[in-house]
Amino acid sequence: TSSIDEVAREVINGAWGNGNERKQRLTSAGYDYASVQNKVNELLGVKAYRKSVDELAREVIRGAWGNGSTRKQRLAQAGYDYDTVQKRVNELL
Structure with a gap:
């Protein structure tokens, strides 16, 4: 098997599909989808949503x-x- 970093690069290059297909294929291949997606986001510089x-x-x-x-x-x-x-909670109440 490939490292998370290698798989994330493959995902970025489109080798694993998109959306649910990607999730299913990665999971079936034994990879933790969340770990791979987090690495993809890190490599692409995606910032986590902040509330x-x-x-x-x-x-x-x-x-x-x-x-x-x-x-x-x-x-x-x-x-x-x-x-x-x-x-802010106290202000709203």
């Missing part, structure tokens, strides 16, 4: 990020500033 503070605050209010220390930990792990998000 706005307002969007995050609304998700927090809906309960999507948990409560208390769990919320704080999950937001931090996702790369967001807990205090900034919590401040």
Whole structure:
């Protein structure tokens, strides 16, 4: 088997198809689709989507990020500033 880096370059060159076909072919060949796609994104310089503070605050209010220390930990792990998000939550409530 090829390395993730090699497979990602093959994906970029179109060797593995697109969309669901690519996902199915990579998985069937024994590759972790998410790992390959992350490497493709890295090689192409794709930036991860970042949610706005307002969007995050609304998700927090809906309960999507948990409560208390769990919320704080999950937001931090996702790369967001807990205090900034919590401040916006308080403003919206």
